[in-house]
Amino acid sequence: xxxLFNNARALSEQKKSMLVEMLDSVFDNLDLTKTQRERIExxxxxxxxxxxxxxxxxxxxxxxxxxxxxxxxTTNKPLGQEEFDVDLILFLPNAAFAxxxxxxxxxxxxxxxxxxxKELVEDLxxxxxxxxxxxxxxDITPAKAYDLQGLQGHPLWVVDKHTGFKESNPEGMxxxxxxxxxxxxxxxxxxxxxxxxxxxxxxxxxxxxxxxxLNRIIQILKRHRDVWSQQDGNIHADFRPISVVITMLASLAxxxxxxxxxxxxNEFDLILDVIELMPHHIENNFDxxxxxxxxxxxxxxxxxxxxxxxxxxxxxxNAFYAWHRAAVDTFExxxxxxxxxxxxxxxxxxxxxxxxxxxxxxxxxxxxxxANRSNGNLSVALGTGAITTTVAGKANAASRVVTPVVKVxxxxxxxx
Numbered sequence: 550x551x552x553l554f555n556n557a558r559a560l561s562e563q564k565k566s567m568l569v570e571m572l573d574s575v576f577d578n579l580d581l582t583k584t585q586r587e588r589i590e591x592x593x594x595x596x597x598x599x600x601x602x603x604x605x606x607x608x609x610x611x612x613x614x615x616x617x618x619x620x621x622x623t624t625n626k627p628l629g630q631e632e633f634d635v636d637l638i639l640f641l642p643n644a645a646f647a648x649x650x651x652x653x654x655x656x657x658x659x660x661x662x663x664x665x666x667k668e669l670v671e672d673l674x675x676x677x678x679x680x681x682x683x684x685x686x687x688d689i690t691p692a693k694a695y696d697l698q699g700l701q702g703h704p705l706w707v708v709d710k711h712t713g714f715k716e717s718n719p720e721g722m723x724x725x726x727x728x729x730x731x732x733x734x735x736x737x738x739x740x741x742x743x744x745x746x747x748x749x750x751x752x753x754x755x756x757x758x759x760x761x762x763l764n765r766i767i768q769i770l771k772r773h774r775d776v777w778s779q780q781d782g783n784i785h786a787d788f789r790p791i792s793v794v795i796t797m798l799a800s801l802a803x804x805x806x807x808x809x810x811x812x813x814x815n816e817f818d819l820i821l822d823v824i825e826l827m828p829h830h831i832e833n834n835f836d837x838x839x840x841x842x843x844x845x846x847x848x849x850x851x852x853x854x855x856x857x858x859x860x861x862x863x864x865x866x867n868a869f870y871a872w873h874r875a876a877v878d879t880f881e882x883x884x885x886x887x888x889x890x891x892x893x894x895x896x897x898x899x900x901x902x903x904x905x906x907x908x909x910x911x912x913x914x915x916x917x918x919x920a921n922r923s924n925g926n927l928s929v930a931l932g933t934g935a936i937t938t939t940v941a942g943k944a945n946a947a948s949r950v951v952t953p954v955v956k957v958x959x960x961x962x963x964x965x
Contacts, residue, residue: 553877554821556884564887565817571894574910575902576768579625581633589619589635589685596666596679596687597751600639603659607647612640613689613751616719618792621726622760623767628775628903633685638719639676640705644693649713652691653677674710692717701725701844721844722797729800730761734819735812762816763803766823770795770876772902777875785868788861793850794869795827797840802826824876838866 552558560568581589597613617636618624627633644652657677660666671678676690695704695716702721706714760768771792778789802823813819832839837855842848849855854869856862879901886893899907 552821553825554880554884556881557821558818560817560884560887562814564884566815568883568887568894569816571898571910571914572769573765574913575898575906576625576765576772578906578909579768579772579902581624581626585633585685589633592679592681592685593635593637593687594751596660596689597637599663599666600656600659600689601751603655605655605659607641607644607652607655608659610642612642614638614640614720616690616723618771620719620723621767621796622764623771623792623796625768625772625775626906628772628779632681632683635685635687636719637687637689638703638705638707639689639691640703641691641693644691647693649708649710652693652708656689656691675715676708704845716845716847718842718845718848722793722842725843726763726796726800729804730763732804732807733762734807735810736816736819737812737814762819763800766803766820767796767799769820769902770799770824773876773879774872776901776903777872785864785871788864788868790865790869790872791850794840797842797850798827798830799823801830805830821880824873824880828870828873838862 593613593615600608600613601611603609603611614620615636616638617634619635624633639656641647641652653676657670657672660670660677660679666679669679669681671680673688673690676688678686678688680686690707692705692707693714695706695718697704700718700721702718702724704716704718704721707717709715774789774792774795777783778786802825805826806819806822811822830840831851832841838851839849840851842850851865854862854865856865879897883894883897883901886897895907895911898910
């Protein structure tokens with residue numbers, strides 16, 4: 550494959566492994582905390598049980614389950630003042646003949662009848678939002694059964710303000726994503742990206758801690774998109790690629806890489822391959838751009854890319870390719886910074902992913918290094934300069950590479 554990543558691919562294996570360690574440390578700080586997960590889960594279960602308890606015939610047998618990043622385990626802490634976005638499907642098995650307006654009206658009224666929810670309810674083009682301001686919000690999309698049976702997942706008609714209903718199959722997409730996540734590439738020196746390896750009205754939220762390489766790669770790409778779109782003077786900000794577009798293209802690229810049988814020395818080259826292959830999976834049908842749900846072909850995630858009014862569609866296309874170019878440039882910049890010292894790497898990471906999680910990661914890495922220095926376990930790999938920790942006389946580097954090492958003398962940091 551001719552590469553967009555000349556500098557990044559040319560890095561030594563030790564430096565690539567160090568970047569993987571640093572990225573993983575940054576994104577540990579962007580995962581939901583235990584308290585945040587519990588708070589969201591409590592609110593989600595409460596509203597699900599409340600909606601399922603409604604006596605109106607349209608809500609009889611209602612089921613609620615997650616879709617989007619919470620279902621896919623790709624949620625990041627929001628950037629700046631943005632709130633956590635928890636997307637939910639409210640499936641109504643007895644609403645086959647109901648109109649969009651009837652469904653939304655019944656669901657909204659039931660929420661307004663509740664002393665807690667009545668102050669929090671907002672209208673959305675595809676349903677309703679319960680907005681716990683400044684923290685998180687639950688976006689509820691009511692849906693009824695799809696006419697065509699035999700499709701994978703849970704095919705639906707979801708409510709839509711403009712068309713009444715739209716075809717959708719978020720659970721089918723999620724099941725395909727789960728299958729992609731379970732396909733692990735051959736990584737000879739695996740890092741922590743590699744995971745230490747019903748009939749209810751309210752389905753459990755997936756455990757956000759169970760990350761596989763694809764989950765983490767998409768977290769990285771989505772966070773990069775968020776930071777990139779807020780850069781001063783970014784003319785593409787209002788048309789930035791939506792999360793499901795990034796998720797689907799990255800998933801297809803990842804599956805292509807795994808099926809190729811390519812072997813890796815580390816996850817860094819895997820990330821590069823996924824980014825590079827993403828645009829290859831954008832389909833074109835004459836003048837129409839397609840990024841479809843494999844389990845529901847009429848559901849086109851690039852639907853907005855085809856709008857003709859005011860060249861809006863072209864703006865969405867341009868924004869995707871501008872973001873993709875920026876993602877390539879980011880990893881090339883990380884490679885260049887890696888050749889100029891650790892502080893330059895942290896600066897590059899801050900520019901790409903935000904200062905707060907990078908500072909937290911830097912503090913944790915320094916704390917670990919100092920602790921190992923105090924314990925006499927800190928070493929430098931000869932010929933590379935990579936810092937490692939030694940356990941029982943063997944190198945236990947971030948890169949997991951067995952390299953000749955020399956002990957680093959203790960430093961009390963007195964004076965200069």
